[in-house]
Amino acid sequence: MTKKEKAFIRSSRVAHLATADKKGQPLVIPICFAFDGRELYSAVDEKPKKGSPLSLKRVRNIRVNPPVCIVIDRYDEDWRKLGYLLIMGKARVMLRGETHKKAVTLLRKKYSQYREMAIHERPIIRITPGHFKSWGSL
Amino acid sequence: MTKKEKAFIRSSRVAHLATADKKGQPLVIPICFAFDGRELYSAVDEKPKKGSPLSLKRVRNIRVNPPVCIVIDRYDEDWRKLGYLLIMGKARVMLRGETHKKAVTLLRKKYSQYREMAIHERPIIRITPGHFKSWGSL
Numbered sequence: 522m523t524k525k526e527k528a529f530i531r532s533s534r535v536a537h538l539a540t541a542d543k544k545g546q547p548l549v550i551p552i553c554f555a556f557d558g559r560e561l562y563s564a565v566d567e568k569p570k571k572g573s574p575l576s577l578k579r580v581r582n583i584r585v586n587p588p589v590c591i592v593i594d595r596y597d598e599d600w601r602k603l604g605y606l607l608i609m610g611k612a613r614v615m616l617r618g619e620t621h622k623k624a625v626t627l628l629r630k631k632y633s634q635y636r637e638m639a640i641h642e643r644p645i646i647r648i649t650p651g652h653f654k655s656w657g658s659l
Numbered sequence: 660m661t662k663k664e665k666a667f668i669r670s671s672r673v674a675h676l677a678t679a680d681k682k683g684q685p686l687v688i689p690i691c692f693a694f695d696g697r698e699l700y701s702a703v704d705e706k707p708k709k710g711s712p713l714s715l716k717r718v719r720n721i722r723v724n725p726p727v728c729i730v731i732d733r734y735d736e737d738w739r740k741l742g743y744l745l746i747m748g749k750a751r752v753m754l755r756g757e758t759h760k761k762a763v764t765l766l767r768k769k770y771s772q773y774r775e776m777a778i779h780e781r782p783i784i785r786i787t788p789g790h791f792k793s794w795g796s797l
Contacts, residue, residue, distance in 0.1 A: 549677035
């Protein structure tokens with residue numbers, strides 16, 4: 522990953538995460554995320570109406586099928602300024618531990634909104650990038 | 660789909676499309692799209708370095724595995740204003756015909772940028788929604 526790509530990841534407030542279930546049905550949702558220079562972390566902060574956060578579709582998908590794709594992009598009506606960074610990687614769901622703690626700290630540093638939220642008690646999705654592809658103007 | 664959801668789709672300039680290959684590897688990319696009140700259309704406007712536009716990964720994914728997911732969302736630093744609309748559906752790749760023609764017209768009406776581009780000579784992805792889910796503030 523180039524310096525420019527790393528800076529683009531760090532400066533972005535939102536990304537889109539795609540997962541798929543065993544049957545190949547994809548799911549994409551917008552996520553907030555933190556980046557430690559190597560891996561990306563995203564909090565599972567919703568409360569499902571029924572059951573635990575582990576029952577959320579994206580969490581279930583990752584547990585049966587770890588390959589994911591993340592895109593971070595910029596839209597502009599001047600299409601010469603369009604750009605995106607695609608990250609193919611593997612995800613796993615962390616419930617606790619040192620890396621979970623580090624992720625919570627990074628997320629709260631980047632997003633003040635998380636400082637009042639109990640994300641430390643909730644699962645964190647950890648994404649280990651495999652390969653990258655960037656297009657257009659980052 | 661509610662009137663509010665339809666208005667939200669129409670007013671959005673960009674969406675994110677997730678496809679998956681046969682092995683369950685997901686791919687997500689930002690797309691421009693037009694909506695005719697029932698279906699969504701997206702032009703395949705990139706020129707791959709090698710081969711035809713049909714060799715693009717998203718096109719190959721759709722041809723072997725039609726289920727897709729689209730999300731249209733709004734990000735705001737005031738998280739009370741976050742919202743998204745999730746569309747699960749089936750996609751197919753159109754090369755020509757009446758619906759292809761209609762899609763080109765809709766895309767050029769919505770995006771002046773397409774008026775100078777040869778999207779009429781390129782594939783169009785047509786997405787037929789199956790079900791919807793909206794969350795937050797649209």
